Amino acid sequence: MKMITAIVQNDDANKLISSLREKGFSCTKLSSTGGFLSSGNTTILSGVDDDRVEEEIEIIRKICKTKKKVTAAIPPSSFSTVGGYLPQTIEVTVGGAVVFVNSVDRFEKI
Template structure:
C-alpha cells in the first residue's frame, strides 16, 4: 500500500479533483499553504495499491496538463507529489 500526497496549486485544484472523480479515484483534499510568499495550494491524499500508483499520478498529470493547455501558463511548477509506503488502510 502507498499514500500519494499531491500538493497542487490552488488555481488547478478544481480541475485535478474533478478529473480524479471522473476516473473514480477517491481522494481527500486539505487546504494548505507554503513556499515563496505562502502561495495558496491544496494537499490531496490518495490511498493506493502499489500497482495503481502510476495510474493515479498520471491522472493528476493529465488534469494539470489539460488546465495548462487552456491557460498557456507554463512558467511554474504546479504540483509536488510524494509517494510513501503505508502499512494498511481502512475505510470506515
C-alpha cells in the same frame, strides 16, 4: 497500498479532484499555504492500490501544468517603500505539482 500526497496550485485543485473521481480514485482535499510567494495551494491525499499509482500520477501530470506569472520582487528588509523604492516585477514559474508516494502498512475504512 500507497498514499499519494500531491501539493498543487489552488487553480488546478478542483479540476484535478474531478478527474481523479471520474477514474475511480478517492481523495481528501486539504487547504495549505506554500512558502514561495505565500501562495495558496491544496494538498490532496489519496490511498491507491499499488498497480494504479502510475495511472494517478499521469492524471496529476495532465492537469497540473507549470505556468509563468509576473509578480513584484520582494525588496530586502533594509529598503523602505516610503524612501522611493519602486518594486521591480519578475517572471516566475508557478504551478505543477509536488507528489510524494509512501507505502501504507495498514489501511482501515471504518
